[in-house]
Amino acid sequence: SVSQFPDQSPLIELCHVQKSYDGKNLVIQDLNLSIAQGEFLTLLGASGSGKTTTLMMLAGFETPTRGEIRMGGKPIQNVPAHQRGMGMVFQNYALFPHMSVAENLAYPLKMRGLGRSEIEQKVKRAIDMVQLHGMQARRPAELSGGQQQRVALARAMVFEPQVILMDEPLGALDKNLREHMQYEIKQLHRHLGVTVVYVTHDQGEALTMSDRVAVFHQGDIAQIGDPTSLYERPENPYVATFIGENNVLRGRPLERQGAELDVALEAGFVVR
Numbered sequence: 001s002v003s004q005f006p007d008q009s010p011l012i013e014l015c016h017v018q019k020s021y022d023g024k025n026l027v028i029q030d031l032n033l034s035i036a037q038g039e040f041l042t043l044l045g046a047s048g049s050g051k052t053t054t055l056m057m058l059a060g061f062e063t064p065t066r067g068e069i070r071m072g073g074k075p076i077q078n079v080p081a082h083q084r085g086m087g088m089v090f091q092n093y094a095l096f097p098h099m100s101v102a103e104n105l106a107y108p109l110k111m112r113g114l115g116r117s118e119i120e121q122k123v124k125r126a127i128d129m130v131q132l133h134g135m136q137a138r139r140p141a142e143l144s145g146g147q148q149q150r151v152a153l154a155r156a157m158v159f160e161p162q163v164i165l166m167d168e169p170l171g172a173l174d175k176n177l178r179e180h181m182q183y184e185i186k187q188l189h190r191h192l193g194v195t196v197v198y199v200t201h202d203q204g205e206a207l208t209m210s211d212r213v214a215v216f217h218q219g220d221i222a223q224i225g226d227p228t229s230l231y232e233r234p235e236n237p238y239v240a241t242f243i244g245e246n247n248v249l250r251g252r253p254l255e256r257q258g259a260e261l262d263v264a265l266e267a268g269f270v271v272r
């Protein structure tokens with residue numbers, strides 16, 4: 001159940017993290033956040049609220065100005081991005097255009113020095129996972145947007161990372177495909193038990209997919225909790241307005257909302 005997450009010993013901790021890009025203004029104020037093993041945590045907030053900066057610090061592409069990031073209890077500030085055991089998916093996919101699907105999937109494994117037969121085996125499993133059979137030899141340009149996004153997902157997962165970081169991964173897709181991919185990502189999360197940190201400004205997406213949602217506002221977390229608690233017990237006017245304004249289930253009895261989200265998810269679509 002969702003409420004167990006804060007009680008487990010955390011996989012990742014951000015302790016009093018601050019970030020300034022210019023040495024003057026803090027774009028991350030004093031961030032304290034614990035992420036549990038296997039959790040689906042979404043960073044939700046308006047543009048400029050600090051979501052991507054937080055993800056980049058987790059990934060190792062940005063360094064905190066102050067504070068500490070720990071993984072499994074150990075500081076990771078000096079661990080380079082490729083040694084953090086994190087897979088990444090971005091909005092623009094960033095597939096290699098000159099490589100086939102299979103070559104794109106093999107790339108992170110080659111980088112990690114795996115042998116040929118092990119690479120073949122893992123690439124095959126990844127293709128099974130995202131159901132891209134028969135597409136191994138195609139180049140990205142020969143795939144639809146949704147298929148490209150699946151390759152990007154598979155590539156982030158092919159080396160079996162402990163954590164997957166996703167930054168607006170579905171932003172470029174049309175509404176129907178986005179809702180379908182939300183369902184697929186959630187299924188993969190459930191199936192693999194991997195820890196997911198997911199960035200979006202789309203409140204419906206956040207509340208449908210997540211175990212917990214951290215609402216970002218001006219470089220701080222305005223509230224963190226499971227989707228139902230954010231609806232029912234906003235702790236401050238900002239969260240009440242931000243969630244309320246976009247309340248996709250407005251007018252329904254509050255106690256039914258959690259159940260409806262589950263039903264919507266299981267049925268493979270998202271209530272809008």
Ligand code: ADP
Pocket residue numbers: 021027045046047048049050051052053054216
């Ligand atoms: P979000 O992902 O919520 O839109 P960001 O983390 O991208 O927010 O941005 C937070 C703040 O930091 C914004 O004011 C943005 O302009 C600033 N910022 C982000 N990246 C950089 C950068 N590389 N250099 C300078 N300022 C940046």
